[in-house]
Amino acid sequence: MSDLRHLRDDFPILATTMRGHPLVYLDSASTTQKPIQVIDAVSEYYKTLNANVHRGAYTLADEATTAYEGARRRIAGFIKAGSPAEVVFTRGTTSAINLVAYGWGLERLGEGDRILLTLMEHHSNVVPWQIIARHTGAELVYLSIDEDYRVDLTDLESALDERVKIVAVSGMSNVMGTIGPVQDLAAAAHAVGAVVVVDGAQMVPHLPTDVGDVGADFLAFGAHKMLGPTGIGALWGRPELLEEMEPAEGGGEMISDVQLYESRWAPVPHKFEAGTPPIAQAIGFGAAVEYLEKVGMEAVRSHEVEITGYALERLAEVPDLEVYGPRDLSERGGAVSFQLADIHAHDLATVLDEFGVAVRAGHHCAKPLMRHLAVPATARASFYVYNVEEDVDRLVEGLEEARRVFGLV
């Protein structure tokens, strides 16, 4: 196991207990815990630097602006964007996807146009497109999931023709861990002139990301799933598309002039950032990215491969347990969904809770996928840099106990 164990000391919450047991946090796909470096960056901002950005003619406001724009630069560097101006701050992944949906889709789609999705999308990469489809008359089309829990590309040729204007796909499933076929889809989409939107909510935190390699046109991701604060995320976009794209929200800071009946927008990225931005959160996001850079995204990835491999091994020992997701570690991240006999996921989560083990249970905001898998709910354990093998051991002990409580042993 690559040795990230020492990182645990940076996370104050890992020293707390849940229902009397040391917290074993296995819900990082939902939100990650925060290192003290991030928590302090936010507090320090409020204690020493707080002022509104882009507005002030005094030193404090200038320093706040420098810190805010510095965070943007760091995040741009983290995903190897060409320039900080390619990174728009949003409220989170969901907001970032909605921004593309409204700013790009609402203006350009019409009757007869299509939006291509996959069955493994999170609701945040489904519902915005449904809304835009309703407003514009465009149609949604889905790629299915194959037996090995991967996006099924056999129908791609028939599904992806000139009618498709937008392809929206997840870089990594939050339910099955499956890594999305982003590069293949991007190449095929570009061949028919479609624009590719990648939901990077799970991908960016877990895989080294270079937007040049990804091949997408837009990439949405959020801070709170990568050690950062809630309330902040980002949309990366190709500069020429961002130039063309309309802002979704109007307000202060995003204009270069406001007349009574019309306005001119500020340059990219500011035209997309109406109102006072989430300043402290952007700075916290920058601190999170700095933390991840210090750990190294290669190390993050290999730690995750190892602990996921260990988890799959240990779970295979539990009788009557079915895992939904690829077996091949190179095709997946650390979100592991499972079902134990006839025990409902919630009941399983309650038993585990009683042992201090936090797993998620439910539809994971992926109802289309759950219907496809024909399960109403799954339990899900998911990992991040601070998880260790003992966490998996505790999980397995809890599962054994569940089997006892439910009379399966």
Place this chain on the structure above:
Amino acid sequence: MSDLRHLRDDFPILATTMRGHPLVYLDSASTTQKPIQVIDAVSEYYKTLNANVHRGAYTLADEATTAYEGARRRIAGFIKAGSPAEVVFTRGTTSAINLVAYGWGLERLGEGDRILLTLMEHHSNVVPWQIIARHTGAELVYLSIDEDYRVDLTDLESALDERVKIVAVSGMSNVMGTIGPVQDLAAAAHAVGAVVVVDGAQMVPHLPTDVGDVGADFLAFGAHKMLGPTGIGALWGRPELLEEMEPAEGGGEMISDVQLYESRWAPVPHKFEAGTPPIAQAIGFGAAVEYLEKVGMEAVRSHEVEITGYALERLAEVPDLEVYGPRDLSERGGAVSFQLADIHAHDLATVLDEFGVAVRAGHHCAKPLMRHLAVPATARASFYVYNVEEDVDRLVEGLEEARRVFGLV
């Protein structure tokens, strides 16, 4: 002067310096400073309670949800809303106004319809309506500002007829301090069946607010101008209108069911809160409101009347200085805009900066108003609970120095 001086100890930033002088922060209309109680509430959340809300089947997630919904309840109580469900969390005031513009306006307006605004609106209460007007074919109409810097209601009868579907007005001008004629407008608007949206960005932090008395249908406000974190605000709405209103963003958490081609929304207020909400920020917002409740909004208001009165008095002593805003303290809050001889506001701000005094200079995101006042920019001092008379004295000393530097003495 009502004695709030002791509060200063709660604000760590007030102990810092700017350009070598103790910080005199006179830019609270832009953003306020944060008491340690708010800063710590956010940190403590990340250190002990951090989990995603509304999703978890484990204790930590349940506690996070309780804290998040508890903040909603507190904020609802602060504005005397009928129920917490009337309060929707947004990214800030701007987002809240955009939510109404898209969720209510985009669906209901069409050719021939009108939106009535005033010339004192902040860009955040202008640009969203311009965007909706462009999408729907509706028209914008403005009420002017009279010689006493108040909204001019003489034209109201001709401006407000059945064609007007939305009246959007600021509860308090961020430039002139003017309290908006919200109740009068609400009564008149309701008589013709229009819906009233109040931009409460400045009102809610500075005036005791009871949504029942305000008489509006929607009230937008944000945390960062009332001691709270950046990245969070709220939209209050009449329950029956929130029921009818469409969500603007789609995503996780705001649905009750997602099918492939359509979805059903969750009940109010959750249908408006797509994606992981700004959880830590909501909790910080709750702590800010708790702080203000302890001080008491009546005390906040009378402190502000006193310090604004003192400032207007002292500024009247400065030769060649013109103030833009009502003289009558009962008609205004604590944002004081001014121009000193031919010294540009930025130059003034730079001189003041050199004395540690932070004032804003520019168009204050109110270009229509600036054009009406026929000034390209003003300098603005604005006050909040932590300001004391000495802050005003420092400001006036700085202005004297500006007169010297610019050869006016």
Place this chain on the structure above:
Amino acid sequence: MALDELYREVILDHYRNPRRKGVLEGDHIHAEGQNPSCGDEFSLDLAVEDGKIVDAAIQGIGCSISQASGSMMAEAIVGKALDEVTDLTHNFKLMMSIVDGENPVDPDRPGSVLGDLEALQGVRRFPVRIKCADLPWTTLEDALSQVG
């Protein structure tokens, strides 16, 4: 331990073998409930005659607590007068909200005793799960509100 108190045998039995599962033919009231945060679903058909519940049928997807609660509820309400059912609902919800209290039956509304339903008392130590136990009852309230 608390888990064994929660997952008593009678609950697992109702979960695995829900009573009155299905739909009603003929005249009946229908209501559906959902816990959006966890996805549990419950639907209820009620036949009411002369102020009395004469038949009931349930369907649902969800955890053992919500489904067992529904199954036990269906058993308990058939044959009861509507006001008795209202009291039963009241007492059930009271039981769910009292964590350390002794007697879950409101002395002012003694109309119904909980009987088997008291097996769900263990849920009270698991605040996260109370809404699961409540789901069928909220659905029942919705159905009853439709009665003339």
Place this chain on the structure above:
Amino acid sequence: MALDELYREVILDHYRNPRRKGVLEGDHIHAEGQNPSCGDEFSLDLAVEDGKIVDAAIQGIGCSISQASGSMMAEAIVGKALDEVTDLTHNFKLMMSIVDGENPVDPDRPGSVLGDLEALQGVRRFPVRIKCADLPWTTLEDALSQVG
């Protein structure tokens, strides 16, 4: 003190009495610049003949630094060859970015000395204001990029 270094007499004079204020008639290049965060505006007309700036006119709204910088720039560039103006711009921006350096003129691009413009050196101690001084020069660069 630093403020007196910033607001030197020559700067206030250019602010209050901007040179070459107005617009050009006849053939000319036009460019406009803006600092969105503070609202300063600057517009520039240039008449270019045979690789030389033969006339210039400016208009603007804004602070003393941006307007004085524009006025001094207009004075400095008229009569200069385009490549001299490019060097001048380079050296001006260099001066604005060097906080403690001695010599703001790039020895490799000696084409122009700053002369009067060195009065703007005081701006360097006020980082917030550097973009004000730069605005006319950025507008100039935009104008020059339009030259065939």
